[in-house]
Amino acid sequence: xxxxxxxxxxxxxxxxxxxxxxxxxxxxxxxxxxxxxxxxxxxxxxxxxxxxxxxxxxxxxxxxxxxxxxxxxxxxxxxxxxxxxxxxxxxxxxxxxxxxxxxxxxxxxxxxxxxxxxxxxxxxxxxxxxxxxxxxxxxxxxxxxxxxxxxxxxxxxxxxxxxxxxxxxxxxxxxxxxxxxxxxxxxxxxxxxxxxxxxxxxxxxxxxxxxxxxxxxxxxxxxxxxxxxxxxxxxxxxxxxxxxxxxxxxxxxxxxxxxxxxxxxxxxxxxxxxxxxxxxxxxxxxxxxxxxxxxxxxxx
Numbered sequence: 001x002x003x004x005x006x007x008x009x010x011x012x013x014x015x016x017x018x019x020x021x022x023x024x025x026x027x028x029x030x031x032x033x034x035x036x037x038x039x040x041x042x043x044x045x046x047x048x049x050x051x052x053x054x055x056x057x058x059x060x061x062x063x064x065x066x067x068x069x070x071x072x073x074x075x076x077x078x079x080x081x082x083x084x085x086x087x088x089x090x091x092x093x094x095x096x097x098x099x100x101x102x103x104x105x106x107x108x109x110x111x112x113x114x115x116x117x118x119x120x121x122x123x124x125x126x127x128x129x130x131x132x133x134x135x136x137x138x139x140x141x142x143x144x145x146x147x148x149x150x151x152x153x154x155x156x157x158x159x160x161x162x163x164x165x166x167x168x169x170x171x172x173x174x175x176x177x178x179x180x181x182x183x184x185x186x187x188x189x190x191x192x193x194x195x196x197x198x199x200x201x202x203x204x205x206x207x208x209x210x211x212x213x214x215x216x217x218x219x220x221x222x223x224x225x226x227x228x229x230x231x232x233x234x235x236x237x238x239x240x241x242x243x244x245x246x247x248x249x250x251x252x253x254x255x256x257x258x259x260x261x262x263x264x265x266x267x268x269x270x271x272x273x274x275x276x277x278x279x280x281x282x283x284x285x286x287x288x289x290x291x292x293x294x295x296x297x298x299x300x
Contacts, residue, residue, distance in 0.1 A: 002299035003259060004032035004269040005292065008072055008238070010276060011036050011051040015059055019051075022274055023060040026067060029292035033068035033100060034060065035271065040078060041110045044279065054087045061095035068098045072238055072271065073174045073192065075106030076125070076132045078115055082157050085139035088169060089159055097164035102192055102236075103136075104174035105129035126179045127151070133173070133183045140168035172236055181219055185226040190234035190269070191219055194241035203243040209261060212237070216266055236269040237262055240281065248272070249283040255291045256298045263299060 007026055013019040026034040038053035057069050069091075074084065092099045105125040106112065112119035120128065131149050138145050139159055147154040163169050170189035175181050176196075184191045196203070196211035203211075216235065223230040239248060239258075248258035249272060259270050272291070275283040 002296045003263050003267055005030075005259075005296055006033040006035065006068075006236075006269055006271045007031045007274050007292075008035045008037065008271055009274045010042075010045065010281070011053060011056045012045055012049050012276070014049065015051075015056075019056070020059065020063050023063050023067075026274070027064045029289060031067060031292060032269065033070055033271075034064075035070045035072040035100075035102060038071040038074040038079075038102075039109070039111050040114045043109065046110055054091060057099070058091055058094055061091065061098065066098075068100055069095055070100035070172065071102045072172075073102035073104035075104050075111070076128045076151075077106040077111040079132075081132055081136040081139055081152055082154050085136055085157070085159055088140065089161075089163055092163045092165060092169050095164075097169075099165070099169045100172055100190070101169055102172040102174060103133065104192070105180060126177065130179055130183065133171070133187050137168070137171070137187050172234070174238075176215055176218075178218070178222070181222040182226070184219065184233070185222040185228055185230075188233060190236050192236040192238060194238045197241065199243050200241060205242070205244050205261075208242040208244065209265065212262070212265055234268045235266055236271060237267045238271045240273050246281075246283060249275075249288060249291065251287060252290050252294055252298075255295055259295060259299055 009022045023034055036053050036056055041050050053071050060069055088101060108119045128151050131151050135147055135152055139157060140163055143160050145154050145157045171187055172190035172192050173184035173188035174192040175184050176193060193215055195208050199208050199211060220230040223233060244258060248255045262270060273281040275281060275285050275288050
């Protein structure tokens with residue numbers, strides 16, 4: 001079976017100045033899911049327009065009918081499980097049950113200090129994530145939740161009527177370390193990776209494939225430890241951050257070659273960025289659309 005093909009639409013355009021059109025076109029092109037980044041600002045886009053993920057996805061839900069919608073990824077950097085759960089239940093309702101929550105531990109970018117705090121260390125991020133995910137799971141599946149934790153509290157938090165998707169909307173957990181992979185195995189319906197960041201600058205595509213093979217092996221070990229079959233977990237590759245960089249989007253053949261190599265590893269979903277001129281995600285829109293329309297048939 002060929003991997004599903006999805007896209008990421010960054011929230012950098014006003015809704016009535018190209019923002020809405022991209023989501024509508026993503027559905028027309030047959031993408032499985034259209035995701036967006038859940039950041040307060042991001043890298044080179046920091047000093048330009050950037051809109052909130054949940055309102056953008058809510059608007060996208062009203063503009064589309066079939067395509068799934070999601071975040072890649074939401075993190076604890078500026079989110080609290082109680083308020084996030086309420087927003088997600090509302091979004092799942094508006095969309096008719098088409099939402100996937102991509103979720104990760106976060107990093108040291110602009111989100112990490114935007115609320116005035118010092119950026120957390122890797123250990124602190126992992127500690128928070130380990131509490132954040134199970135609590136959010138409970139909030140999305142139970143009618144009332146009370147929790148007193150090290151980082152997060154909830155007092156009789158009500159989330160009625162719950163998600164349209166049962167028992168809750170799916171989690172796609174981004175992780176490569178042992179603690180994150182454990183969370184993916186226990187709470188995820190999908191696992192997300194961008195590859196090995198250490199290889200981005202000077203690594204080769206072949207080294208990247210081997211690194212991903214190693215990550216998949218560790219995911220399998222985590223699933224076994226959790227008493228779960230790894231085959232039941234979708235494996236999602238968010239492209240653009242491996243040594244291949246933009247090469248897979250230069251032609252249909254280049255993408256089919258790239259996707260085929262990663263399909264053989266076991267990836268069930270490949271995510272490509274919607275083209276943005278004069279950015280790290282610049283690409284020929286005609287080639288991009290051809291990939292969307294024709295690649296899956298060649299990978300079958």
